[in-house]
Structures are given as C-alpha cells and as structure tokens.
Amino acid sequence: MREDFREILRLVRPGARVIDVGCGEGELLELLVREKQAQGRGLELEASGVSACLARGLAVVQGDADRDLDAFPTRAFDYAILSQTLQATRNPRHVLSELLRIADRAIVSFPNFGHWRVRWSLMARGRMPETRALPEPWWSTPNIHLCSLADFNALTEDLDLRTEHCAALARGQAARPIDPARGIENWRAENALFLLSRRQPDPEPEPSDPPRDLFGS
C-alpha cells in the first residue's frame, strides 16, 4: 500500500464522509470505504478514472478541482482529500479554501520543492529539477504551482488554517510526523502531508434560511 494511503487511512475517522479530489481510479477511496466504512465520494477529471471508479461501485463525479468543487454544498464532508494534486491546480489557494468549505478537515499532500535534491539539482545544474517526486521535464510537467513545505505552511497561516498534523513522506518509508515550521524539514521532507482545519469554523447555517440559489446550497 502506498505510504500516503496508509497515513490517510490512519487519520480518517471510521464512518466519516470523505471526498477524494482527483481520485484517479478510486484505489484510496475503495480502501477508505472498505477499511474505514467511509461514505466515500470522488472527483476525477479523466473519464477513464471515473469509469474505473463506477466499476468499483464508487460514487464519483467527473470534474476539475479548480472549477467543480462548487458543486458540493458547504460542510458536506468530514474530510476532503487532495493527494499529490494541489501543485497541478491553476489556483491552489482557491482550491485549498474550497476544500475547507466543503469539508471540516482537509488532507493535502504535495511534493516539497524545498527538498535538498530539488535545491541541489537547481543549484548544481542550473536547470529545472527532475527528481523522484517531480519526474517530468519543465515543459511537460502537470505541476504548475510548485511550493516548498515552508511556502505551504505560510499559505495555511494566511488562510487562517490550523495544522492538526503534518508528516513527511518518502517512497518506501513509513510516514514521519514533523513540525512543518522547523527549517530542517523543509530540506528533508520529499513529500509533505497536512491535516488541516479552519481556526474559526463557519457558523452553522440557520435551518430556516431560504435557499440561496437554484440548488439550495
């Protein structure tokens, strides 16, 4: 099992409502449904991924994290998962705040651009890094908004998000809990995984409120 999947399974509460944004063929979602009895939903861009999810009996909506999270009502989920996708979105800041609109908690993982291999590659060769975590050349990479652990940490502060848990992930190794504010981790962590929540939760909507739009959301 992928080490980030194992860490996500550990973090998600049994029976939770979970959306996996960019769920691919539904591997993680199926694990969450099977092992955590989660009420799992997926959002996936590729038709082939959506078809594969349907064949697994999973509920998945075809869509784009940048554009289609607005199809989900506020606080519809306990967890919104964005695994290795944030850096490929057009507007990561918007996506992150949308995740924490539709869910109480977000689990976000991304490759750390501050990792020493990346720094070394750029410094020594003066060219855009190609590493295990970032294997494509600059002109074909889907990753358009790369950030370091420290950058992401600053964004969560800016959005007034609480980091409930943070782990460093490397292929073939167990997740290692870290303090994202420690500078050394910005060198060491190949991939980072955050469990985030809002510092100031939105007030519960008044049940008597008239619906705001055609969809009542």
Add this chain to the structure above:
Amino acid sequence: MDGSSEIAAQDSGVWAFGPDRPLALDSGSRLDNLEIAWRSFGTLNADRSNAVLICHALTLDQHVAGTHPVSGKEGWWTRLVGPGRPLDPADWFILCSNVIGGCNGSSGPGSVDPATGKAYGLTFPVITIGDMVRAQAMLVEAMGISKLAAVVGGSMGGMQVLQWAADYPERLEAVVCVASAARHSAQNIAFHEVGRQAVMADPDWRGGAYAEAGVRPEKGLAVARMAAHITYLSEAALQRKFGRELQNDGLSFGFDADFQVESYLRHQGGSFVNRFDANSYLYITRAMDYFDLAAPHGGVLAQAFQGARDVKFCVLSFTSDWLYPTVESRHIVRALNAAGAEVSFLEIESDKGHDAFLLDEPVMDGALRGFLDSVRRRW
C-alpha cells in the same frame, strides 16, 4: 384486467386498469380506462428485488430489446439489454412500458374514448412527464413490485427517471439518467414548436381528427421529424457522414434532394410517419416542454430530491450533445449533491450529438455496467 400477472422470461402485454382506477392528471382532468403497453425480459426473483424499469425517449417504445413486432428491427437498447450485457436478463427483470400519450399500445390520442366510441384526437387530455410516471408507478405496483432496483432512461426517459426520484424515492434503489435535463430549455421548446406547427399546418391534420377522415398528416409529421433529427446530431457527425456530398453528378438547379444530407433527412422523415402518430407527437412534445422538475419545489431543484438521499444516482452526458448539453446534467448533479444524495457523473467524449445515447459508445456501456453491477452487488 387483461394484463398478465405471471411474467415469463420474455413477455409483453397491455395492462388495462378498470374504470375504478382512473389516472388523475396534473392538468386537473383524469384518464379513465387506462391502458399501458409493456414488455419485459428476464424473471422476477423470489423477493421481487431485481426489477429495473427502462423509460423510453420521445419517439421510442417498449421494445427496448428483442425484435420489434412491427418493424422487425432490433430493440433500441439491445446494446445494453441482453445476455452478457450491462442489463442481463439472467440477473435482472427488465421492464419497459410505453408512455401514456404514445401510440404503441398505451392510452393516447389515437385510443378510443369510451365516452364517445371514437378516437380521442385532441380531446385526449394534455399529459405531463409526471402523469407518465404516475401511470408507470401503477403498472409497477400492479405487477407486485414494491421497490425497483433501478430506473434507467435517456433523453425524455431521463426526465422520467428524475421525476421518479422526486415522486417515488422510497420505491427506488438507483437511478440512471443519460443525456437529459431537469427542465426543458427555451431552445428545446422552440424546436418542438417548429415540429408541432409543421404537423398542424398539414391540411390532412384536420384539427387532429384525421383518423375519422381516413387520412394522416404525413408531410407535416415528416417535416417535424426532419427538424428534430437535426437536433439529435452534431455538426461534426453530419459533416463526417455527408459533408456536402451530392446524390448524383452535378447540381440539378431545382429542389430535388441534390445533397446526400437532404436525402438522408427525407428518408428519416418518411420512415418516421410509418411508425409514429402525429397527435402522439404533439402530446409527448408538449409533455416534455412542460417539464420543469424544480418548479413545484419553489424553483429549487435540490428540494425536488429531498426524499431521494438514499437513492444512488448515475448521470451521464455527451460532449457534442447540444440539445441536452452537459451543463444541464451538471445542474442535476449539483442539486443531488445539495440534497445529500449519492451521485456519480461522467461526461462522455463523443462527436455523435444527442443520439450518442442510442449508439455504440463503449465508455457509456462500461460506466453503466460498472454502476449497475454495483447496484446488483447490494442485493
């Protein structure tokens, strides 16, 4: 009641409800001596939990699979219904009924009005998608099925399945809605109006009483079909099939069918009048135009699905469908999410236009197979 109560592996019939079971209509009037023509495949299991209702589109009928008794052609969704197909009669009891207002055995404007002994014509009450679904619910109930494993439909069939979800959510496990919408758009209504006007402009229409005169408004109905048929295709599909290819060498400098596309449309219109009734076309297009699932719920579509949060939905659309474009399906998905229902959605890449739902689309078949298998695994 001449409808059979024992349902064989492949069966068909007309369920006739007695005068004691009139159908109350949305218009406020009612339909007596209701008849519903149906066809089924497969066998109901002991606990009657394996029934799937297929809802047909505007000009189709109950012959979803098998051989059509009149045309001798294969059923319109044979691709999906049959041994080894997503709806396998070995697993499912598959039921398809002809909608009321139609002309393939169910009560419609061509039926005999018991009050006068003559064909209804335009005295047949105007019906809605809701009325069609209420009639289907009566049929399903009469067959002893209290809960459907799924209702499945494309285009107008998709409208019916959404209506089922709004009106009878407790009688459903799952809903499949293909290439459809929760309301008819102004453009859809506009095209339908062209068709209706063509029918009514035909001198043989005779105010809808053509049956008594022994004539049929074939020209008007053919034009209606030609106009509608264009909306079912896409520019890419028309271009690929015909382009500007000519029938013969050179232009005729007249008004015969010079272009292959003209000849194709004339053929579509001509063959349609042999299998469809002009008044039924008026009634059913009207029912579709009136369809707006959110309207009775304060304009909030999510409210229509409030009771359906335990129903599993699968919504499919096609990229080149400009009659029921993907944005309409996304509206449905968004409302279902807002209502808290479990919904899956896939937009299928196709250049075949709206008709893609009837054509060979392996991605659609795969998605349906996956979804229906997951429904089946639940029982």
